[in-house]
Amino acid sequence: MSPLPASIPALVRTRVRAAVRRPARLTPEEAEARTLLLRLCSLLLQYPDAELTTARPVLTAAVESLPPSPAAEDLASFTAWLASEEPDALERHYVEMFDLRRKSSLYLTYYLHGDTRRRGMALLTLNQRYKAAGWDTDGGELPDHLPVVLEFAALTGTGAGEAPLRQHRRGLELIHRALNDADSPYRHVLGALLTLLPPPTEADRAAVAQLIAEGPPDEEVGLDPYGTYGEGEFAPPGTFVPPIPAPPTRVPAHPTSRTEGPR
Helix, strand or coil: CCCCCCCCCHHHHHHHHHHHHCCCCCCHHHHHHHHHHHHHHHHHCCCCCHHHHHCHHHHHHHHHCCCCCHHHHHHHHHHHHHHHCCHHHHHHHHHHHHHCCHHHCCECHHHHHCECHHHHHHHHHHHHHHHHCCCCCCCCCCCCEHHHHHHHHHHHCCCCCCHHHHHCHHHHHHHHHHHHHCCCCCHHHHHHHHCCCCCCCHHHHHHHHHHHHHCCCECCCCCCCCCEECCCEECCCCCCCCCCCCCCCCCCCCCCCCCCCCC
């Protein structure tokens, strides 16, 4: 898009840019298809446990029911791979792509804020957004986990519901590139998702290039109330965090006596 003339008042220019980047008003049928796309992306990016692998025929049929689009083609490519793999192979691949590689982690605020205090605040803000919309995530995952963000978008709609996706577009682009570089079939799911978002700006492309070269911000501080582990490393839910070692107990003066630790 070419720059708007400087003679146009700043407020008008701002509103025009916002309109260009905002999703167009959808028909009920288009809105329904978009909701299904978002929900499918959310499901397909979850860990392929027994429940999800059992549902592969249902997921494939749901993708086949989508209206023709680049996103539908991407998801069809992914579900064809999903249906052809053994469950243990799916699990290994998922762990390798999303748990062991930072550049394709599904925790979106990491790309914007890294391991800094700002990330903790971003997580709180996102959680408050969910609560304000009347949605409770049940605390099973962090609020910035991509499948959670996608489910919120599917439930809430193209405006406020998709705002977190638009905010983290650069992180999504980085995940997509990392999956492409690894030749992972999950690149198709990220590709489908990116077709639903506004095209990247030059600033987006420059920021993604900088993220690739330098990585996210780094600051070895606590991210309370969500906490850290290791050397400033962020702990996803369910991660075992060793307790702080207790002070040594005093040796009892008499061999038959026993010193009890704090209750």
